[in-house]
Amino acid sequence: MQVCVFGLGISGFWAARLALASGFNVTVVDEKPRKELQEKIGGLDGANVEFYFGGDFPEKHFDLMVTSPGVSWDHPFVKRAAGNGTEVVGEVEFSYRFAPFEVAKKGIAVTGTNGKTTVTEMISHILRKHGYTVFTGGNYGIPLSKYMLDEDPKDFLVLELSSFQISQLVKCKFRGGVLLNISQDHIDVHGSFEAYMKAKLGLREHVLEFFVANMDCKWSRNIEGALFFSEREKAFCFVDGDKVVVNGRKVCSLKELLPRHRLNLSNILASLSVCTVLGMDAKEVLECLTDFSYPKHRLELVVERDGVSFYDDSKATNPHAVVRALRAFAGNVVLIMGGQDKGMDFSMLKDEVRSKVRLLVLYGEAADKIERQLGECSEVVSFKSFDDAVEFATESARVGDVVLLSPGCSSFDQFSSYAERGNRFRELVLKI
Secondary structure: OEEEEEOOOHHHHHHHHHHHHOOOEEEEEEOOOHHHHHHHHHOOOOOOEEEEEOOOOOOOOOOEEEEOOOOOOOOHHHHHHHHOOOEEEEHHHHHHOOOHHHHHHHEEEEEOOOOHHHHHHHHHHHHHHOOOOEEEEEOOOOOHHHHHHOOOOOOEEEEEOOHHHHHOOOOOOEEEEEEOOOOOOOHHHHOOHHHHHHHHHHHHHHEEEEEEEEOOOOOOOOOOOOEEEEOOOOOOEEEEOOEEEEOOEEEEEHHHOOHHHHHOHHHHHHHHHHHHHOOOOHHHHHHHHHHOOOOOOOOEEEEEEOOEEEEEOOOOOOHHHHHHHHOOOOOOEEEEEEOEOOOOOHHHHHHHHHHHEEEEEEEOOOHHHHHHHHHHHOEEEEEOOHHHHHHHHHHHOOOOOEEEEOOOOEOOOOOOOHHHHHHHHHHHHHHO
8 A cells, every 4th residue: 555644743753653564655745854854754764665855745646645633635735646536534543544443442532722631631640540551642742653553552542632633534433522612723724713613523423422512612512412511500510609510419519629620620520521421430530630730831830929929821822721711810910921823813802801910911923913902901011022021020010919921822933832931931930
């Protein structure tokens, strides 16, 4: 079989390794220059593989093309291949076909605009505490194709899936699925919110046994056959006054939850729902989370000093995530926003900014746009430099304030990743 792997990122690399291990003839294509991918090329050296880099596209026919999540199926090379009879799939779909019954029996797919990684890790942690072996990966960490190459099967496969990965599914089926929320994101890639929403909702078609969804999200509250969780309404798992209720049974009061869990209440409810459906006792599930370590840069407390709390929420790369962060605090927030705009509408933040934010500190490429849409809601100060914005926010903080980095934008105007941005925030806060 002639297989083309388009995109030599981490998922493309392991897809190529899986294809080679299966005896296929592999052609790897990436638009980046060869020198930027030398390490991954080295991992494929000596194998039956051809490479094309820097916009050089092969003319030959392929039986199958495996695309990385960031590759659009509207790309001319992909469209030409499909037009010539090549089947086009994503890396998750490609991996599934090597062990379809295993994925359908063990796989739990988690998606949503915000909270995917946290809930994926949370479910995995609970399963491990109950004695199960778990593979955790997908959109972050380890691709499914690498798992297929391992000789050590697991009891569960908990996979974070992006909108791109879901849109590239064809035959793939999972035992269960989770949809946490849907809000504006990646409009610059999908072309419209409708297309992005369709991709997220599309996960429902690839789930066999159970599908957990957020009743508080207007785009997911009417999914047929779903088990719902909610912070506001009666559902399979919901908050009733100060009580958490699962499947009609009171599990605990909100006061019994750890402070970090209360900040991540929606994620807790989603994880509780999944694990209860899998047969676990809800109270035992919460006990499992007492030693859960949240992924970094997600409403992470950096330091409390002189009556001021500093929180790193650098992973908040869209306005919906900023809303969630602001709702975690009573008020007196010095909010740092900015970075590279992804075509977002920041006006959805008006009510939260007006009621919670004492000072809005902006930086980077998106600063002017954010000020135009939110400037009437709070005192605003703008900077070009991230460092200058953090320094000003820190020095402007008063006793009782929360200094919150929740940018609402991608990091790529001044940083290589949200993690680098978050680490720089921590460094500056501790230094200042």
